[in-house]
Structure formats: structure tokens, C-alpha cells
Amino acid sequence: MTNTSFTLLGLSAAPGARAAQVLDLKLANVATKLPLFVLNGAQAGPTVLVTAGIHGAEYVGIEAAMRLALGTDLQQLHGRLVIVPISSMTAFAKRAIYVAPPDNKNLNRCFPGEANGSFAEQLADWLFQNLIRKADFYIDLHGGDMNEALTPFSVVSISGDAVLDATSMRLAEAFGLPNIITSEVKGSTISAASRVGVPAVLTEVGGQGLWPEHEVMQMSAGLHGALAFTGSIHSSQPAKPTRVMPQMAWLRSDYDGLFYPRCAVGEAVQAGQVLGIVTDYLGNPVQTALAPIDGLVVFLVTTLAMNIGDPLLAVGGNG
Numbered sequence: 549m550t551n552t553s554f555t556l557l558g559l560s561a562a563p564g565a566r567a568a569q570v571l572d573l574k575l576a577n578v579a580t581k582l583p584l585f586v587l588n589g590a591q592a593g594p595t596v597l598v599t600a601g602i603h604g605a606e607y608v609g610i611e612a613a614m615r616l617a618l619g620t621d622l623q624q625l626h627g628r629l630v631i632v633p634i635s636s637m638t639a640f641a642k643r644a645i646y647v648a649p650p651d652n653k654n655l656n657r658c659f660p661g662e663a664n665g666s667f668a669e670q671l672a673d674w675l676f677q678n679l680i681r682k683a684d685f686y687i688d689l690h691g692g693d694m695n696e697a698l699t700p701f702s703v704v705s706i707s708g709d710a711v712l713d714a715t716s717m718r719l720a721e722a723f724g725l726p727n728i729i730t731s732e733v734k735g736s737t738i739s740a741a742s743r744v745g746v747p748a749v750l751t752e753v754g755g756q757g758l759w760p761e762h763e764v765m766q767m768s769a770g771l772h773g774a775l776a777f778t779g780s781i782h783s784s785q786p787a788k789p790t791r792v793m794p795q796m797a798w799l800r801s802d803y804d805g806l807f808y809p810r811c812a813v814g815e816a817v818q819a820g821q822v823l824g825i826v827t828d829y830l831g832n833p834v835q836t837a838l839a840p841i842d843g844l845v846v847f848l849v850t851t852l853a854m855n856i857g858d859p860l861l862a863v864g865g866n867g
């Protein structure tokens with residue numbers, strides 16, 4: 549079936565056309581920018597939202613989103629692709645980890661947002677109201693932050709709506725990363741999406757401020773698989789087997805100091821195993837990080853610098 553024209557936030561695209569613009573936003577009295585791509589397929593189909601750069605230094609997702617925006621064949625596309633490659637521009641520009649600089653809040657803990665809140669809360673509200681809740685499917689691209697290594701995984705936020713959760717799981721399986729964690733992170737993009745009935749997956753590839761070609765290709769292949777599942781594109785790629793882990797146990801530092809990992813990212817570990825040591829600034833050990841569950845080290849902070857309350861690592865597993 550032929551598609552119709554599509555208008556979103558002042559951008560209009562005829563069937564088979566692409567529109568793109570850097571939007572100027574003012575949130576909590578701070579001026580910021582948001583690059584937006586609207587791809588309207590020649591054929592009718594679903595509206596799929598892809599965001600990246602919710603954390604501004606997670607570059608593999610940002611580059612994969614740019615390539616999707618610029619490289620998709622609109623004649624072969626069914627429905628619409630709405631793509632925001634850099635969702636947190638203040639963090640991207642400042643190369644900031646974890647937070648959005650104006651209010652130093654973690655944007656991925658602020659959803660669905662707050663219209664009269666602080667900068668990150670207003671940005672979350674803007675993204676949620678204008679884009680996330682209007683999508684038929686939602687894919688949010690992440691990775692290890694500039695100080696983190698990780699092994700690729702997807703996260704599905706279990707909402708309790710069995711039909712919705714099954715669709716999100718199938719979307720994650722189609723994305724094809726080797727591990728899927730099924731647990732809710734409150735305030736995250738996909739948690740907010742699932743609460744308004746939008747099937748969603750958050751995907752994690754890469755880290756440490758790098759964006760090597762093989763990792764960008766892995767993220768791009770995942771997008772290809774997921775968009776075949778949504779019916780946006782045709783693909784003959786077979787789905788890859790995935791391992792589902794219902795728990796993600798985060799370990800955090802109780803001290804300011806230096807962090808010495810005793811495990812590798814992607815390593816299988818046993819409950820009670822020593823995974824790292826935090827010392828004070830004089831080198832005295834002050835915290836021994838023990839694996840809380842059997843499982844896989846899915847991300848690991850790789851900087852020597854450590855602050856009280858910061859994550860050390862997370863273990864995905866069955867609990």
C-alpha cells in the first residue's frame with residue numbers, strides 16, 4: 549500500500565522523502581539543539597522511533613543512528629523512521645559522562661519527564677510527549693559510557709502487560725545482541741515507553757569513548773534485524789540466538805578513591821567472587837566488591853578514578 553505524507557514538529561516529508569533539521573529548544577531557560585530526521589517510506593507501515601545519545605558520550609549508537617538516517621533506502625522503507633541521533637546535545641558537546649551538564653541529572657532516570665522541571669526533566673518530557681508516546685515501536689541506542697567497557701546486551705522493561713512485553717522481547721530478539729536483560733530501570737526511556745503501551749528495547753554496544761567499525765556494524769545489523777521485525781524493511785537475515793537474564797545487579801562504590809577491577813567485562817562470575825577493590829587516596833583497601841549473583845559482567849568501569857555512589861560494574865544473571 550502506498551504511503552501518505554508525514555509531518556512532525558514542522559518537518560514534512562512526502563512518501564519516499566526525507567526531512568531533517570536541527571531544532572532549537574529552550575528548556576528551563578537553557579538553549580539547546582536537537583537534530584531530527586524524519587524518513588517517510590514509499591510504502592505504508594509503522595512509525596519507528598530510534599534515539600541515540602541519551603548519554604552524550606556513547607558513540608557507537610550515535611554513529612549507527614546517523615548511518616540509519618542517511619543510508620536508508622526510502623523506496624524500500626515501509627512506514628516512517630523518526631531518528632534523533634544526539635538526544636542530549638549538551639552532554640555530547642561537553643563530552644560529559646552519565647549526566648546532562650545544565651542540571652547534572654542522568655537523563656535516562658528522568659522519563660517520562662516533567663514539563664516544569666529542571667533541564668533534563670524538561671528534555672525527557674519533550675522527547676516523551678513529542679516522540680516516544682507517538683511511536684508504534686521504540687529503539688533506544690546506548691553503550692558503555694566514556695569510562696565503561698561492556699559486552700553487548702539489550703534491555704527490555706517488563707511492564708506486566710503480557711502482550712506488550714512479548715512484543716518488546718521479540719523486538720530485542722530480532723535486534724540480535726547476545727544477551728537480553730529483562731528488568732525495569734525506573735525513569736528510563738523504555739520504562740516510560742512501556743507504561744504507555746509502546747513496545748521498546750534499549751540496546752548497549754561499545755564504550756570507553758570509542759566507535760570502532762565492527763561495533764558500529766554490530767549496532768547497525770541489530771537495527772536492520774529489528775526493523776525487519778517491525779515490518780519497516782525486508783530482510784532474510786536469520787535471528788541470532790540470545791540469552792535472557794531476568795536480573796541486572798549493580799555494584800556501586802561506597803567511597804571516593806581508586807578502583808581496581810578483579811574481573812573482565814563479559815566474564816562469567818559466581819556469587820561471592822571478588823570483582824574489584826576500592827582503595828582510599830592512600831592506597832588502603834576500603835571496599836571489596838563481591839558478585840551478588842551468578843552471571844555475566846555486563847559492564848565495568850575502567851577508570852582508576854572512583855567517586856562515592858558511582859557504579860563499579862553490573863552483573864546480569866538469573867538472580
Ligand SMILES: [Zn+2]
Pocket residue numbers: 602603606656690691
Ligand atoms: Zn547510556
